Amino acid sequence: WRPLFRRSFSASSRWSVIRDISALEPRLSPRYQECRDGDLLCLEWPAPPRNILLVKKDGEPSVTESLVEFASHITSTYPSISLVLEPHTAAEVHQTLSTPVYTSTADEQLPVAVHEKVDLVVTFGGDGTILRAASFFATCYNVPPVLSFSMGTLGFLSEWKFAEYKRAFREVYMSGAGVGDRTMVLDCPRPTSSDERVESEMGPTGWSSIRGKSMGSTRGARILMRNRLKLGVFTRDGAPVHPNDGSRLPAVQAEHPGIYAMNEVLIHRGKEPHLAIVDIFVGGRFLTEAVADGVIISTPTGSTAYSLSSGGSIVHPLVPSLLLTPICARSLSFRPLVLPTSTPVTLRLSEKNRGRELEVSIDGINIGRGMTVGMEVRVWDEEMRRGENDWHGGVPCVMRRTIGGEAHEGWVGGLNGLLKFNHPFGEEP
Amino acid sequence: WRPLFRRSFSASSRWSVIRDISALEPRLSPRYQECRDGDLLCLEWPAPPRNILLVKKDGEPSVTESLVEFASHITSTYPSISLVLEPHTAAEVHQTLSTPVYTSTADEQLPVAVHEKVDLVVTFGGDGTILRAASFFATCYNVPPVLSFSMGTLGFLSEWKFAEYKRAFREVYMSGAGVGDRTMVLDCPRPTSSDERVESEMGPTGWSSIRGKSMGSTRGARILMRNRLKLGVFTRDGAPVHPNDGSRLPAVQAEHPGIYAMNEVLIHRGKEPHLAIVDIFVGGRFLTEAVADGVIISTPTGSTAYSLSSGGSIVHPLVPSLLLTPICARSLSFRPLVLPTSTPVTLRLSEKNRGRELEVSIDGINIGRGMTVGMEVRVWDEEMRRGENDWHGGVPCVMRRTIGGEAHEGWVGGLNGLLKFNHPFGEEP
Amino acid sequence: WRPLFRRSFSASSRWSVIRDISALEPRLSPRYQECRDGDLLCLEWPAPPRNILLVKKDGEPSVTESLVEFASHITSTYPSISLVLEPHTAAEVHQTLSTPVYTSTADEQLPVAVHEKVDLVVTFGGDGTILRAASFFATCYNVPPVLSFSMGTLGFLSEWKFAEYKRAFREVYMSGAGVGDRTMVLDCPRPTSSDERVESEMGPTGWSSIRGKSMGSTRGARILMRNRLKLGVFTRDGAPVHPNDGSRLPAVQAEHPGIYAMNEVLIHRGKEPHLAIVDIFVGGRFLTEAVADGVIISTPTGSTAYSLSSGGSIVHPLVPSLLLTPICARSLSFRPLVLPTSTPVTLRLSEKNRGRELEVSIDGINIGRGMTVGMEVRVWDEEMRRGENDWHGGVPCVMRRTIGGEAHEGWVGGLNGLLKFNHPFGEEP
Amino acid sequence: WRPLFRRSFSASSRWSVIRDISALEPRLSPRYQECRDGDLLCLEWPAPPRNILLVKKDGEPSVTESLVEFASHITSTYPSISLVLEPHTAAEVHQTLSTPVYTSTADEQLPVAVHEKVDLVVTFGGDGTILRAASFFATCYNVPPVLSFSMGTLGFLSEWKFAEYKRAFREVYMSGAGVGDRTMVLDCPRPTSSDERVESEMGPTGWSSIRGKSMGSTRGARILMRNRLKLGVFTRDGAPVHPNDGSRLPAVQAEHPGIYAMNEVLIHRGKEPHLAIVDIFVGGRFLTEAVADGVIISTPTGSTAYSLSSGGSIVHPLVPSLLLTPICARSLSFRPLVLPTSTPVTLRLSEKNRGRELEVSIDGINIGRGMTVGMEVRVWDEEMRRGENDWHGGVPCVMRRTIGGEAHEGWVGGLNGLLKFNHPFGEEP
Numbered sequence A, B, C, D: 001w002r003p004l005f006r007r008s009f010s011a012s013s014r015w016s017v018i019r020d021i022s023a024l025e026p027r028l029s030p031r032y033q034e035c036r037d038g039d040l041l042c043l044e045w046p047a048p049p050r051n052i053l054l055v056k057k058d059g060e061p062s063v064t065e066s067l068v069e070f071a072s073h074i075t076s077t078y079p080s081i082s083l084v085l086e087p088h089t090a091a092e093v094h095q096t097l098s099t100p101v102y103t104s105t106a107d108e109q110l111p112v113a114v115h116e117k118v119d120l121v122v123t124f125g126g127d128g129t130i131l132r133a134a135s136f137f138a139t140c141y142n143v144p145p146v147l148s149f150s151m152g153t154l155g156f157l158s159e160w161k162f163a164e165y166k167r168a169f170r171e172v173y174m175s176g177a178g179v180g181d182r183t184m185v186l187d188c189p190r191p192t193s194s195d196e197r198v199e200s201e202m203g204p205t206g207w208s209s210i211r212g213k214s215m216g217s218t219r220g221a222r223i224l225m226r227n228r229l230k231l232g233v234f235t236r237d238g239a240p241v242h243p244n245d246g247s248r249l250p251a252v253q254a255e256h257p258g259i260y261a262m263n264e265v266l267i268h269r270g271k272e273p274h275l276a277i278v279d280i281f282v283g284g285r286f287l288t289e290a291v292a293d294g295v296i297i298s299t300p301t302g303s304t305a306y307s308l309s310s311g312g313s314i315v316h317p318l319v320p321s322l323l324l325t326p327i328c329a330r331s332l333s334f335r336p337l338v339l340p341t342s343t344p345v346t347l348r349l350s351e352k353n354r355g356r357e358l359e360v361s362i363d364g365i366n367i368g369r370g371m372t373v374g375m376e377v378r379v380w381d382e383e384m385r386r387g388e389n390d391w392h393g394g395v396p397c398v399m400r401r402t403i404g405g406e407a408h409e410g411w412v413g414g415l416n417g418l419l420k421f422n423h424p425f426g427e428e429p
């Protein structure tokens, strides 16, 4: 018996509505400033974010409840915010909410339109949920910032504990409220202590009238820009293959053959009990023929995922690099490689495979079509270029603030706490 | 244009016949004696072998030609020998042979009856062909000796070069011709130098009248007894599953739930892009929960196969042991284990897998039925016991004789020549 | 302030004596029977053990106290037992004991005479202390049983917690009290519950009159016979080198060039910053040239020591095998090997090393003399042969009894508890 | 009997001279331009280089001969060039040369003055010789370009074959001869085919009058800027230790506590048979306690040296990163890490080591003083900053030009040719 859940359900059911995402205002793109005090970037909204996509792990009632709790808080505290949900999530929870939710009303999947509308993504789940959220933007150049809450299952990428959600959201929301706003804060004594009234006290233009809430630009949310890799799958004749498998990966436009991966792309023998044979080209030059279960091309973010299980090194997310890691290579001398991000890498299914079909997986999703002899997976640089404040291509992840504001904090903590890195011998106390 | 092949084809096509294997004499079981001069065993036939199963790699015409050349030599030189072939091979080659061949005339596969008939197995191909030949005896306690010729593709298990086939076969055939025979050899000067007349000069009782051919019991063929592992697949309720997949593995009798593997048995996620979760029990005790692509239980023979690709150590075939090697475990601290052969090991599909199906492979063949939650693979000791001259359970492989007669010779050669073990740095000359 | 310690010190100081080990009765050798219920052996004394060597970790006062507590218990409960100590330990503790202790009164080290006198060894410390105790028998064919107590520092080899010492010792002491004794136990109601009176109630011939103490031969102490490796160090001319380094390893007799190792023997570059070049011969045949920090030849026991750190597999102590593991080989393709125990292995310092000296370590002790070019380390089979009840060559380690009595119990426990084998990801509860 | 060598010896002995390096003109610093056609930089001299340091592998007469051949070619073809040698090399070869050589006439080692004088370094030997040459600049911010010839022993870092020396040198020498020079080349037909006359036809201002020799700025020598790591060794009290060991590493000035390493810095147990305990701090935060033979902090260049032998990944030299690789860690879960170059890393000898001394090695040289408890090795960013054409801190290595001019060429070639990366199984042809 869960009173809060029940109550909000019955109270709001009368006027809850599902609306189409096309009705939303266009997306706001934040800027990412270099901070003086560390390796992370500083989030800076031009105006308060309005359209927020919530993505949750499926099949776990407690996660759904948390999403509803979060959504209720947002809609009551920040009334100008609109919530976007996946169609099946919208159907599952809209009646428990007192405000309309936005989704695709025509399709069972989120449309590419999310690229044009979503200001911020919030995830509830583990690493898989973040990967899932990122996959909605797999053909999108600019990914909105991602605020991630771990729910029960621990994740290496999920930053925040759900218990911190009010503070975490406010921190992200307020990032960018500038000097003028802070001045006002100093002038006007803060009249309320309630989190629930944050936005109700703001004027119509956004943050300017919030009292006591601005944290100044130096206190804006910290962003770890995780670089992705851009890839394409090509037929033997060089024609791009649309990796749309009818389930999750978005349809790729004809003029845009690339798709972005956050963890990795890989070729694998799948169900086939025999070894796969893959020709690997690095920088246009033939490197080697891999005879193996498969081959992984991974980002530094993915270095703690499948690549790690296959013997790859752990690479810090701020090292601009690609990892090339074989899966169970039938060779004593195939060592994982770490390459510059600018290196184009190609995996071609060798003619020696004789008609078998291999699986291609992107961030844990098999693409709809198997790979046949002569087909290629190609990876290019994502070009996460750094003109002054000009970042794109990566996944901007909101990090927990720690003393020092260093990107190392969370990462070192994750290595020790989650991966049990160099776990000391000896019995537990 | 290959004249020999053509000629034998046309000349013999008139009277070539396919007969049923049931017509053959019952099998002769050799003894395996310990040798003074090394770790290998000495093959000793009670009487000359009569029924010989030839197994070849499919799809390569040159291998078929070699099999025909070998078969012609055997039938002309050793007229009392009968050749057994797989049904499809019998169909393919019988017209090129001048003597009848034996096979299953009723079924498309070799029947379990081979267990009762075959004295010796000869393979033409690579390691896969030896595994295939051994799989015909996967439910048989006593495997006949295996003489293997590598054909083009190099193999780690294949011992002999095809060019040596006359000498190799004679050595195996004569193993066991004892002291009396040798005496005769000394008495009677050897009247012929032709290999083609070996058996024509023997009396009706076998070797006794062969002149100049006996090599004495100390010169009999050397056998490396490769131990297998005995396994069963069980449903959640403990009922044995027949791993017959309609293709290669023989039907298992109800009263005999076990099946033998020469390389390994393994569980693998297959096409499923998510990690498998497998509970591992060693000696009846819970060892660990593996979260991985899969788990391998391997023989020392299999230590140079998939286990090696997965990071396992190389174990000499004479170390009585089982290897437990994870495939891409999502753990920093899962190190391969080497266990005594007497250790029962169980792999159980954890309840946490939630309804997915995993693949079970035995020596590179997926069994027909996937594994579901709660199902188990169990491995027991093969009990390749060593009462004096009492060996069974293993696969007796005929080794090339080298100076010293040590089991290390071929193995060390294979490590260096084939696996490129510790291949020195520096450019090739 | 530790009253017990102080008191025993002052009370006994008057009559405590150090005697020479030569005064002791000759050694009793137990038999090791195969048990029906598992892989371990059953200890069986011909008569109760009399001379017990106690070895402790140095430099830790709390360990010394435990040794004194143990010694006091033994001397008061089992008055016919004599205690043997290392000279420095004897000097340190004899005044706190109320009975004489035996040691070498002439030398600062234990003499080879321990081989002729010691029935049982008891260690107080970690793995290093067991290795140290075993090293006293490094030139001895038959090692007495070793009962090991872990003290604070956890060890993989140390079996017993010190808190269990009374039960543990009684179990070892009583092992071998046979059927007749048990009959008596059944006849005579057990008159005392006190551990302290064990032996006082026995008749002069040993166990026969102990009441309620016999556990029958099926309940005797369980022994894990850990095989050692036998090695010799030879000059370029083939002359054996005495590895006596003036500190711990016993002097080797001229006629007995071998020395036994419990963990491993290894060659290492030591302080030399350049790579060592070592030629490796297996079974008399050249295997490979290792260019590396060093090369380890390890027992299965040592597989969880240095070999593990160098990438070797974990080998169960009952797998009769040798491990050949390179230390930081400058090669991508040098994989650890597991060889049959019967395989002679030779490491020869290559001529290419040009005059540098390498370190040779046995169980963590550098031998006094460095290795120069052309010198060899040779390893032979220990021949821990298994005639019925005829075991020798190994180190008989007393195991904690667990349900099932399997050798796997402690080992699996050690993997999980100590080595953190496959330690699951995720935060500690 | 080597006639050429003899002849030059006798002919020139009369007027060969050793001069002090202080007599030389001050150093010319080149610029390094980004190239359009690849990842490598373009060398651009402001004027032709004048002072060239030749470093050779010692103890190999054939290497000395090659150095003499090279030196003779340079001095006769480019008369304005002065040769700098190490004192012992100068003593060894000056009599075979017809021009004076420069060295330290006061000391047995090259003085820090080389930093002020040397325009270009040329090495004759293997990787060790390049490391040795780089070590002369271990306290120098700007390393001159390094042209390296491999001599017999193959190296991963050595780029050029000695046979190519004339072309290689000319390419480096001419790099920077600009458009005007090229125009002249077009105007004036090239009058001579002899390499020997290159400079004799130039006017006094350098390249401007060379005919047919300019290759234009797009054809200038290609430079791979290998980043180094900057490190300091500190006492327990935080005072910098001068790692000068009296042999090779240059004395560090008091005000400049840092020293640069090209491959790695490492702590190692050395001769001590027990494990070292090292506390590791990353970005100021405690990462872990390593219990190991040692710990390596390596550059990407060093990723194919000791780090590789210790299980590290292979990192391309253009990935801006540091590798943290343990040597034989007593842990199942210590995986190598790849960190951003900007991460400060500290290795501190733990108090648990109890008074033992550890070795510190920099690029294969032990520093004079061992490390005691509490001492630290600290590594900072080298700050190989990239203002437009503003590079410093790295080692500028002259690469062989290959089609495409990509940095991958040589590297991929080295992986395959030298390291036998993924060397295919199967017998050599």
Ligand SMILES: NC(=O)C1=CN([C@@H]2O[C@H](COP(=O)(O)OP(=O)(O)OC[C@H]3O[C@@H](n4cnc5c(N)ncnc54)[C@H](O)[C@@H]3O)[C@@H](O)[C@H]2O)C=CC1
Pocket: A126, A127, A128, A129, A131, A154, A155, A156, A157, A263, A264, A301, A302, A303, A304, A305, A306, A307, A309, A310, A362, A363, A364, B273, B274, B275, B292, B293, B327, B328, B329, B330
């Ligand atoms: N043998 C292996 O290690 C395999 C790993 N994977 C990985 O799973 C990923 C997909 O994740 P799910 O959909 O959750 O599948 P899943 O349910 O199979 O779980 C994958 C596991 O990897 C963790 N993970 C995912 N990304 C990570 C990262 N960047 N760093 C550290 N841990 C990470 C997750 O927390 C989870 O524990 C793929 O991108 C692939 O990297 C997929 C198949 C096999």
Ligand SMILES: NC(=O)C1=CN([C@@H]2O[C@H](COP(=O)(O)OP(=O)(O)OC[C@H]3O[C@@H](n4cnc5c(N)ncnc54)[C@H](O)[C@@H]3O)[C@@H](O)[C@H]2O)C=CC1
Pocket: A273, A274, A275, A292, A293, A327, A328, A329, A330, B126, B127, B128, B129, B131, B154, B155, B156, B157, B263, B264, B301, B302, B303, B304, B305, B306, B307, B309, B310, B362, B363, B364
């Ligand atoms: N990633 C990997 O390394 C994989 C390995 N395999 C192995 O392949 C075996 C089946 O062989 P095929 O039917 O020929 O399949 P295949 O055509 O996939 O070839 C397997 C390769 O392994 C070699 N091989 C097989 N047994 C060996 C042994 N005992 N020692 C050394 N090399 C050996 C073969 O010569 C061949 O090169 C399985 O038993 C399994 O061990 C199967 C799947 C993946």
Ligand SMILES: NC(=O)C1=CN([C@@H]2O[C@H](COP(=O)(O)OP(=O)(O)OC[C@H]3O[C@@H](n4cnc5c(N)ncnc54)[C@H](O)[C@@H]3O)[C@@H](O)[C@H]2O)C=CC1
Pocket: C126, C127, C128, C129, C131, C154, C155, C156, C157, C263, C264, C301, C302, C303, C304, C305, C306, C307, C309, C310, C362, C363, C364, D273, D274, D275, D292, D293, D327, D328, D329, D330
């Ligand atoms: N990098 C490494 O891993 C090194 C390991 N060693 C090992 O240390 C042994 C000597 O031990 P100590 O004198 O205590 O030296 P130590 O003080 O250097 O400690 C060695 C560590 O290894 C453990 N250990 C020893 N034998 C073991 C076994 N058979 N299984 C599991 N753990 C074991 C000990 O408990 C201790 O934690 C040598 O025989 C060698 O195997 C020695 C040097 C370096």
Ligand SMILES: NC(=O)C1=CN([C@@H]2O[C@H](COP(=O)(O)OP(=O)(O)OC[C@H]3O[C@@H](n4cnc5c(N)ncnc54)[C@H](O)[C@@H]3O)[C@@H](O)[C@H]2O)C=CC1
Pocket: C273, C274, C275, C292, C293, C327, C328, C329, C330, D126, D127, D128, D129, D131, D154, D155, D156, D157, D263, D264, D301, D302, D303, D304, D305, D306, D307, D309, D310, D362, D363, D364
């Ligand atoms: N176990 C090992 O692998 C050890 C490696 N070393 C390495 O040796 C280096 C010193 O070299 P030397 O004075 O020649 O000592 P050395 O005579 O011990 O040879 C080291 C070997 O490493 C090679 N090497 C050096 N730097 C390399 C690089 N960056 N990439 C690929 N190969 C490389 C050399 O060609 C040579 O084969 C050290 O910086 C260290 O990295 C030093 C000690 C042990």
